[in-house]
Amino acid sequence: MNKGQIVFLNGVTSSGKTSIVDAIQSRSPEFFYVVANDLFEETIGERYLREDYWKYLSEAIIMMYHTAKLFSDHGKHVLIDGILVERPGLTPHYKKVKDIFAGYPLTMVEVFCPLDICRQRNLAREHRGEDQSEEQHKLMARDIGYGFKVNTHENTSEECADLIVGHLFGELAVE
DSSP, X not given: OOOOOEEEEEOOTTSSHHHHHHHHHHHOSSOEEEEEHHHHXXXXXXXXXXXXXXXXXXXXXXXXXXXXXXXXXTTOEEEEEEOOBOOTTTSSHHHHHHHHTTTSOEEEEEXXXXXXXXXXXXXXXXXXXXXXXXXXXXXXXXXXXXXXXXXXXXXXXXXXXXXXXXXXXXXXXXX
C-alpha cells in the first residue's frame, strides 16, 4: 500500500492555515484527513494545561505527528494544521518532525502572512491576543526546508488551496 501524502501547513496564528485546510477539504479532488494543534490541545484537561501547559501540549503535539503517520501508513492523505515552535519538550522541533516522518511523503508548506495583517486578524477574533502571532513568530523554528510556500495576504485561501493541491498532484482543486 502506498503511503498517503502528509502536508504540514506551518505558520503563526491568523496566518490562514485553517482557512486553507477548509478550502482544500471543500475543493480538492483528493480527500485529506486533518490533524491540528488546536484539536490535540483539546485532548488535555484544563487542570493539566494550567499546571504545565508546554509539557502536556508538547506531548500531545508529538502524538499528533504519530497520528498523521498512522493515516499515511493506511494510504490516507493528511493535513497538519500546526506551528513549529522551539519550546522545552519540542526542541529541536523541526528535527523531531523530520525524524518522525523520515521515509514518508512529507511536504512542508510555509503559510506566510505579514505580521501586521495577522495582528489585524487577531483583533477581529475575540479569542486571540493582539500580539499572539508576533509572539509565536519569535518562537518559530528556523531553517525549515519548505517544499512550498503560500502567501495568504496576496492570495485567497481558495487560491492557496489550488496552489498546494497543484504542487502535490499536478491538478487544480475544483469547487
